[in-house]
Amino acid sequence: MAANMPEDKGFVGGANADPAVFNNPQDSDIILKVGETQFYAHRVVLRMWSPFFKRALNSQFSVEGPEGYGAAEETSRYTAFIVQEMLITEGVQVAKSAIFDLGDEDSPENVEGMLKHMYGTTYMPSIPKSTFDCIDLLEQHVSAYTVADKYDCPSMRIAIIAAVHSDILVTEALYHRDDRCAALIARVCGPESPQLADPTLRQVFMDWISVSYRVFYLENKAFRDSMVAGTLLDAQCLSLVLVKLSEDLGKGQNRSMRCKTLAIPEFGCDD
Numbered sequence: 702m703a704a705n706m707p708e709d710k711g712f713v714g715g716a717n718a719d720p721a722v723f724n725n726p727q728d729s730d731i732i733l734k735v736g737e738t739q740f741y742a743h744r745v746v747l748r749m750w751s752p753f754f755k756r757a758l759n760s761q762f763s764v765e766g767p768e769g770y771g772a773a774e775e776t777s778r779y780t781a782f783i784v785q786e787m788l789i790t791e792g793v794q795v796a797k798s799a800i801f802d803l804g805d806e807d808s809p810e811n812v813e814g815m816l817k818h819m820y821g822t823t824y825m826p827s828i829p830k831s832t833f834d835c836i837d838l839l840e841q842h843v844s845a846y847t848v849a850d851k852y853d854c855p856s857m858r859i860a861i862i863a864a865v866h867s868d869i870l871v872t873e874a875l876y877h878r879d880d881r882c883a884a885l886i887a888r889v890c891g892p893e894s895p896q897l898a899d900p901t902l903r904q905v906f907m908d909w910i911s912v913s914y915r916v917f918y919l920e921n922k923a924f925r926d927s928m929v930a931g932t933l934l935d936a937q938c939l940s941l942v943l944v945k946l947s948e949d950l951g952k953g954q955n956r957s958m959r960c961k962t963l964a965i966p967e968f969g970c971d972d
Contacts, residue, residue: 723820724813731758735812736805742816750819753853757801803852811848815857824860836881838868843889843902850897862901869909883923883933886910890938892931907938911945 729741747754803812810827818824826841842865849857888894889906897903910917917924927933934942 719821723817723822730799732800733812733816734800734802735807735809738809738813739800740813740816746819750856751852751854753851807848807851808844811844812852814845815849815852815854818857818860819854824857824864826864835868836885839865839885842868843885846902847895847897850899850902853898855899858899858901862905865902865905869905880923882917882921883927886924887927887933890934892935894935903938907942907945910934911942914942914946 724740724742726741729743731742731744731747733740733742744754744758748758814824814826824845826838826845842861846858846861846865849861886906890903890910894903918928924933
């Protein structure tokens with residue numbers, strides 16, 4: 702019977718999203734606070750789209766039940782820290798509270814974007830066409846992904862990754878952006894980058910760097926300087942990128958030749 706049913710693209714495409722439902726106090730049974738901003742939400746929607754909220758809003762997930770907190774290791778360490786602080790230090794019983802305070806670390810705009818996605822709105826960064834900038838777009842993707850990772854919204858992450866795959870192809874406009882482009886890469890793959898529970902975004906960036914490495918290195922001074930300083934990629938990303946580059950260049954070249962081809966003398970490749 703399912704084979705004869707028309708494909709319903711309404712929810713996924715955002716066609717059936719009802720703006721009157723999102724952030725409406727009517728029928729709302731929980732308020733999410735981000736700094737001074739608050740959003741009226743529905744527990745059932747949050748539980749459907751986020752394992753994090755499903756655990757947090759479970760009736761057994763409270764101060765008296767620390768074993769319920771054990772599932773938090775599936776999310777990022779930072780998420781686990783927030784939950785622990787909320788449940789133990791402050792003694793907030795999230796499951797029964799009408800207000801869930803998410804703290805003030807996140808941008809309300811990014812949290813709002815994630816919530817709108819849960820309510821059926823298509824993921825779409827808000828950049829006016831008159832001021833469109835490819836770096837701005839990728840920066841928004843990274844910010845949105847970080848929030849979707851922190852609050853464990855898998856479908857939002859999938860939507861963002863699809864957008865990154867599409868937008869990252871416009872690399873010609875990025876090679877010459879120097880500081881901002883290098884800073885964006887370091888933000889995702891650098892030594893100071895956040896520890897993401899879902900590393901898919903890092904993998905996409907590493908693949909991108911592997912494919913575009915030589916052009917980046919030759920045409921982007923900030924990229925070059927950051928590589929030399931060791932601030933662009935952490936040890937894991939650097940290792941994976943170099944392995945990928947070596948595989949692409951072929952195993953027939955000796956180490957010195959590979960390093961000359963990759964233009965990375967700073968990694969001990971001098972003759």
